[in-house]
Structure formats: structure tokens, C-alpha cells
Amino acid sequence: MKVMVVGGGAREHTLVWKLSLSKKVKQIFVAPGNAGTARTAVNLDMSPTNLDAVVRAAKENKIDLVVVGPEAPLAAGLVDKLQSLGILAFGPTKEATLIESSKVFAKQLMHKYGIPCAKDAVFTSFQEAEACVKKQPVPMVIKADGLAAGKGAIVAQSVDEALMALSDIMEKRVFGDAGNQVLVEECLVGRETSLLAFTDGITVVPLVTARDYKRAFDRDVGPNTGGMGCYSPSTFLDKKSRDRAIKTIIEPVVKAMAQEGKSYKGVLYAGLMLTKDGPKVLEFNARFGDPETQVQLPLLKTDLLDIMMAVIDGNLAQTRVEWSEGACVGVVMASGGYPGSYKQGFPITGLDKVDPDILIFHAGTKSDGRKVCTAGGRVLTVVATGKSVAEAREKVYLNLPHINFENCHYRKDIAAEEG
Numbered sequence: 433m434k435v436m437v438v439g440g441g442a443r444e445h446t447l448v449w450k451l452s453l454s455k456k457v458k459q460i461f462v463a464p465g466n467a468g469t470a471r472t473a474v475n476l477d478m479s480p481t482n483l484d485a486v487v488r489a490a491k492e493n494k495i496d497l498v499v500v501g502p503e504a505p506l507a508a509g510l511v512d513k514l515q516s517l518g519i520l521a522f523g524p525t526k527e528a529t530l531i532e533s534s535k536v537f538a539k540q541l542m543h544k545y546g547i548p549c550a551k552d553a554v555f556t557s558f559q560e561a562e563a564c565v566k567k568q569p570v571p572m573v574i575k576a577d578g579l580a581a582g583k584g585a586i587v588a589q590s591v592d593e594a595l596m597a598l599s600d601i602m603e604k605r606v607f608g609d610a611g612n613q614v615l616v617e618e619c620l621v622g623r624e625t626s627l628l629a630f631t632d633g634i635t636v637v638p639l640v641t642a643r644d645y646k647r648a649f650d651r652d653v654g655p656n657t658g659g660m661g662c663y664s665p666s667t668f669l670d671k672k673s674r675d676r677a678i679k680t681i682i683e684p685v686v687k688a689m690a691q692e693g694k695s696y697k698g699v700l701y702a703g704l705m706l707t708k709d710g711p712k713v714l715e716f717n718a719r720f721g722d723p724e725t726q727v728q729l730p731l732l733k734t735d736l737l738d739i740m741m742a743v744i745d746g747n748l749a750q751t752r753v754e755w756s757e758g759a760c761v762g763v764v765m766a767s768g769g770y771p772g773s774y775k776q777g778f779p780i781t782g783l784d785k786v787d788p789d790i791l792i793f794h795a796g797t798k799s800d801g802r803k804v805c806t807a808g809g810r811v812l813t814v815v816a817t818g819k820s821v822a823e824a825r826e827k828v829y830l831n832l833p834h835i836n837f838e839n840c841h842y843r844k845d846i847a848a849e850e851g
């Protein structure tokens with residue numbers, strides 16, 4: 433098969449790498465990819481949200497299967513467009529992606545079907561939202577309805593902070609139309625974790641668990657980022673809690689989406705709070721996680737293409753999905769200054785100096801044919817596998833110093849509490 437992966441981050445590089453290990457995959461294209469994907473795949477210079485360009489490229493290159501990484505093209509209807517042309521696509525349709533692209537839709541669905549989540553109120557008027565916020569206990573959570581690159585939820589510690597968030601979203605419109613509706617939510621207390629599952633719209637097959645680190649600096653301080661590292665399996669979510677979350681959250685939501693005529697096929701990502709009353713949903717994502725993918729797929733023993741085809745064909749119940757017993761740790765190397773402003777264009781050295789079993793997944797990188805340079809905030813995810821999390825962690829941190837670029841920053845404490 434000829435496969436095309438849409439996206440240009442380390443998640444997409446990991447998808448390219450894993451798919452390239454399938455005997456059934458003849459050639460891979462990536463839109464747009466990065467310097468890492470260019471080694472095994474053909475990079476196509478286009479934005480993932482330029483649907484016409486992506487669809488045209490899929491037709492021109494006679495692609496059999498398109499795998500969509502990020503949420504924006506899913507929410508814009510890329511999968512629907514491809515399907516209407518008879519091109520197979522892995523990922524939910526535009527309507528099914530509402531579970532991520534509209535937090536109001538997701539909450540209404542959960543309330544209707546009794547899926548555990550935070551209490552909330554929805555507003556379209558600033559004055560009404562303001563009146564509600566003034567009566568709420570703190571902390572409370574203010575959320576923009578639509579996609580906001582992970583920045584649309586504000587946990588407000590005071591009424592003033594909540595009012596400021598409301599004003600930013602509804603008056604200053606910092607997230608544009610994504611702020612047409614706002615949720616004021618009860619603040620849930622507990623340990624946060626994520627749970628991902630493949631689903632063909634009926635059968636649910638969980639991925640190995642993973643824990644990501646969102647804050648920029650060690651000991652979880654500093655601003656939120658797209659993710660600075662990850663390890664798998666997560667000791668946060670034991671088998672009992674995981675099975676409970678599958679039964680009370682993932683399976684019912686997949687059933688609910690089908691009943692609503694929005695059958696969900698692809699990977700469903702649930703952000704959960706493990707409260708004293710059991711797991712509750714913080715949010716859903718309609719895609720693989722980043723950096724979760726970088727530590728989950730190295731542990732997948734089954735051919736990823738077979739799983740994707742089973743999801744598309746509705747055969748997941750007949751497919752065995754196997755994970756290795758080991759563990760995996762991934763550390764993100766970022767440009768100093770990220771997630772704020774940073775400089776790019778620095779040469780990256782030592783990519784060939786790491787141990788042969790270390791995996792390097794590129795994100796913001798560019799190659800001029802001779803050298804690889806930084807070209808974004810998150811530059812690489814460096815990944816090691818081992819018998820235990822502690823072993824994988826030791827390996828990855830022994831190898832990281834070999835790789836270098838000016839003003840490089842990475843966390844030193846990824847998976848540290850697992851030691």
C-alpha cells in the first residue's frame with residue numbers, strides 16, 4: 433500500500449516510522465513532514481489544513497490510505513473529503529471530531545448519556561457568564577468551546593482570574609470564533625491521566641497507558657507546553673482504574689456517538705481526572721497524543737497498518753492488538769524559550785552519536801541536504817525502550833548529551849518518580 437501521513441511533528445514521524453516497519457507498506461508520503469521523515473518518506477510541502485492540496489496530493493500519488501495526525505484537518509473535514517473520493521482515511525469524520533472540536537458538544541453528550549464529568553454551565557453572553565462566575569466557588573475552570581491549540585482551558589484560582597479569562601475569550605476574542613460559547617466548569621480534584629483507545633465505532637481496544645509532562649521545567653513548574661516528555665506504561669493508572677474508565681467512559685461514549693449518528697472511528701484520547709468518586713472526563717481528543725505516540729508505538733507488537741485497516745473496515749473485534757512487556761521513555765529536546773519566543777535555524781549535531789537502539793523522532797527540524805537545523809519550538813523526541821521505566825530512563829538520559837544545538841532545553845526529570 434501507499435500511505436500518506438498528514439502532519440509534521442514527532443507524533444507524525446513516529447507514525448511514519450511504525451508504518452514503515454509494515455511489510456504491506458510500499459511507500460510513505462508525509463504532508464508536510466520534517467527532516468526526520470524525509471529519510472524514510474517523501475515530504476510534501478503543504479499545510480495539513482490546506483485540504484484541497486492534501487486531497488490533490490493523495491490523488492496524484494495514488495495513495496491507498498491517509499493517516500491524519502493533528503486535530504485541525506480532522507475538524508475541517510479532511511477524512512470526509514477523502515472518503516467521498518473513495519480514498520481510505522484513518523481518523524474520525526468532521527461530525528465525529530466534534531467530540532474534540534466542540535467542548536460544549538462533548539459535555540452535552542456526556543450529560544445525556546450519563547458519562548462522568550465536571551458540572552458546567554454554557555454561555556454565549558458575556559454578561560450572563562460574568563454573573564455566573566461571580567457566584568461560583570473557586571477554583572473554577574473557564575473553557576472556550578472550540579479548538580484553541582491546547583490553551584482554551586483556564587483553571588482560575590480567583591473570581592478576578594476567571595473574569596479575566598472570560599473577557600479574553602468573549603470580549604477580546606483571543607481564540608476567535610472558538611470563543612463564541614464558553615463553559616464555566618466545576619474544578620475536579622485528583623490525579624490527572626490520559627487513556628487512549630482504538631475504536632471502529634463498536635469495539636474498543638485500549639492502547640498501553642502513558643503519562644505526559646506538560647510543564648516546561650523540572651518539578652512541573654513553568655508554563656504549559658505541547659508536552660516535554662512521556663513514559664509508558666503509566667503507573668498512575670493501574671489495571672483496575674483503567675478497566676473502570678474503559679467501562680464507564682470510553683465504551684459508553686463510543687456507543688453514544690453511534691447513537692447520535694456520529695459513529696467514531698480512529699483513536700479516541702480521553703483526558704481524565706481520577707477523583708475520589710472514580711475517573712471523570714476533562715476532555716476528549718480525536719487523535720493520537722503528542723508525545724504519547726512516541727512512547728506508545730515503540731511498544732506495539734502488532735502491525736499498525738493491520739490495526740488501522742481493522743478500524744476502517746469495522747473488524748477490530750477480530751484483531752489481536754499486542755504490546756510488549758517493556759517500557760519506554762521519551763524526552764523532548766526544545767528550543768530555549770519555548771513555549772514563548774525562541775530562535776531557530778541552529779545546526780543539530782550528534783544525531784548519529786547515540787546508541788543504535790535509541791529512537792530519535794523529529795518535530796521542528798529542517799534539512800538543507802547537508803545539515804539538519806532546528807525549525808520549531810519542540811525539536812526532537814529522544815526515546816529509549818527497556819525492561820522497566822527506570823532502565824529506559826537511564827538509557828535515554830545517557831544518550832541525550834550526545835545531541836546538541838544552541839540554546840537547547842530539555843527536562844531532566846521525565847519518569848524520575850518511577851526510578
Ligand code: AMP
Nearest residue numbers: 550573585587617618619620703714715
Ligand atoms: P482541557 O483542554 O480541557 O484538557 O484542559 C486543560 C487542562 O486544564 C487539563 O489538562 C487540566 O489540567 C485542566 N482542567 C480542565 N478541566 C478541568 C476541570 N474541570 N477541573 C480541573 N482541572 C481541569
Ligand code: GLY
Nearest residue numbers: 644659721722723
Ligand atoms: N499530550 C497531549 C495531547 O496530545 O493533546
